[in-house]
Amino acid sequence: MSTMGGFRRYIAIVGRRNVGKSSFMNAITGQEVSIVSDIAGTTTDTVYKSMELKPIGPVTFMDTPGLDDIGKLGQKRVEKAKRSLYRADAAIVVVDNEPGEYEKALVSILREIDIPFMVVVNKSDVLEQRAQTLKKLYEETFSCKAAVVSSKNKAGFENIGELLSEIIPSDEEVPFLSDLIDGGDIVVLVVPIDLGAPKGRLIMPQVHGIREVLDSEAVAVVVKERELRHALENLSCKPSLVVTDSQSITKVISDIPEDVPVTTFSILEARYRGDLEYSVESLKTVEELRDGDEVIIMEACTHRPLTEDIGRVKIPRWLVNHTGADLRFRVIAGKEFPKPEEVETAKLIVHCGGCVVNRSAMLRRYRIAKRLGKPMVNYGVMITYLHGVLQRCIEPFGLGVSV
Ligand SMILES: Nc1nc2c(ncn2[C@@H]2O[C@H](COP(=O)(O)OP(=O)(O)OP(=O)(O)O)[C@@H](O)[C@H]2O)c(=O)[nH]1
Numbered sequence: 001m002s003t004m005g006g007f008r009r010y011i012a013i014v015g016r017r018n019v020g021k022s023s024f025m026n027a028i029t030g031q032e033v034s035i036v037s038d039i040a041g042t043t044t045d046t047v048y049k050s051m052e053l054k055p056i057g058p059v060t061f062m063d064t065p066g067l068d069d070i071g072k073l074g075q076k077r078v079e080k081a082k083r084s085l086y087r088a089d090a091a092i093v094v095v096d097n098e099p100g101e102y103e104k105a106l107v108s109i110l111r112e113i114d115i116p117f118m119v120v121v122n123k124s125d126v127l128e129q130r131a132q133t134l135k136k137l138y139e140e141t142f143s144c145k146a147a148v149v150s151s152k153n154k155a156g157f158e159n160i161g162e163l164l165s166e167i168i169p170s171d172e173e174v175p176f177l178s179d180l181i182d183g184g185d186i187v188v189l190v191v192p193i194d195l196g197a198p199k200g201r202l203i204m205p206q207v208h209g210i211r212e213v214l215d216s217e218a219v220a221v222v223v224k225e226r227e228l229r230h231a232l233e234n235l236s237c238k239p240s241l242v243v244t245d246s247q248s249i250t251k252v253i254s255d256i257p258e259d260v261p262v263t264t265f266s267i268l269e270a271r272y273r274g275d276l277e278y279s280v281e282s283l284k285t286v287e288e289l290r291d292g293d294e295v296i297i298m299e300a301c302t303h304r305p306l307t308e309d310i311g312r313v314k315i316p317r318w319l320v321n322h323t324g325a326d327l328r329f330r331v332i333a334g335k336e337f338p339k340p341e342e343v344e345t346a347k348l349i350v351h352c353g354g355c356v357v358n359r360s361a362m363l364r365r366y367r368i369a370k371r372l373g374k375p376m377v378n379y380g381v382m383i384t385y386l387h388g389v390l391q392r393c394i395e396p397f398g399l400g401v402s403v
């Protein structure tokens with residue numbers, strides 16, 4: 001199996017106190033990073049350790065404090081447990097006994113926040129044959145994968161990586177646009193060549209679009225917005241799809257017949273890299289924004305802001321115009337999704353297209369936003385929405401705006 005794109009995965013080690021979570025982490029990483037003792041509650045803060053784990057690639061294990069009274073714990077502690085897991089791509093539930101209320105509560109939390117998990121039956125050196133019985137019991141009770149190890153003897157660790165790679169979402173690629181067209185179709189790509197365009201070349205989404213049209217054995221007609229009308233008049237049939245830059249979407253829509261499917265490069269990117277459906281669904285929050293509400297502008301890189309920056313200047317301005325509300329904006333930029341407490345006060349997150357990160361990294365950011373109950377809208381989706389033309393631009397994907 002190939003490594004998963006060189007993208008770092010976070011794996012939470014969870015379970016009752018004293019089952020051997022810290023010992024498991026030390027054994028799998030081959031380092032004594034986490035303190036082990038027979039006193040329950042030894043680990044009080046999450047301990048991180050990074051390594052290369054075959055066949056996954058770079059992973060960071062998170063050794064979490066055991067939450068013992070989870071079965072009967074109140075809403076507040078459940079919330080706390082969920083938050084401590086916010087960035088996990090998968091979890092390992094460590095056990096040394098039969099599944100009880102604790103494990104059931106833990107598994108239901110993991111399921112609720114959509115974290116895939118496997119069970120590790122630890123302490124096989126003392127459990128002996130019972131370890132295999134427990135493994136089967138867990139597999140049946142939770143319909144999950146399970147393994148048997150002894151952290152003490154460092155035994156049984158050979159296939160943990162393989163099992164984890166089977167449960168971690170593989171984030172299968174989606175096409176950029178090839179599923180929207182058939183061989184022989186005519187696809188018109190509207191590419192603005194303005195001052196912002198790079199000298200002598202096209203930008204990635206445009207190149208990507210042209211390439212997929214060609215791979216689909218369809219015909220790519222590439223025009224600037226001024227030539228669009230002329231091109232349409234000279235085509236012997238209607239295009240099956242028009243793709244344009246977000247900036248010229250209003251003009252393009254006015255130039256093409258109503259029954260021609262149209263979308264933007266940013267929306268294609270939003271689907272290709274992220275979660276287009278969640279972005280669209282999150283738009284209903286825009287209509288609920290009131291005076292004083294906070295909106296986070298989130299960027300996956302730390303580029304130097306431009307004077308008329310889309311995220312920092314234009315979107316805030318358009319959002320204020322649209323809602324008529326006195327909104328507060330805060331920019332958070334960086335490779336990692338911020339900690340839950342940093343986004344706590346936000347009503348809405350508006351996220352950049354993530355051109356510097358891959359699909360897995362972007363999907364992970366959407367998963368975290370969902371876990372934290374934060375609506376998150378992609379820039380391109382937001383711009384098209386604020387220009388009043390989103391419905392038309394998402395019809396090609398069979399989506400609709402419900403606001
Ligand atoms: N025999 C045996 N003992 C183990 C094994 N793994 C852990 N232990 C013992 O179990 C006790 C608890 O281990 P820890 O690794 O501290 O357990 P933990 O789950 O991290 O505990 P908390 O941090 O308190 O939640 C220690 O006394 C370990 O030596 C194992 O594979 N075999």
Ligand SMILES: [Mg+2]
Nearest residue numbers: 021022042043
């Ligand atoms: Mg511990």
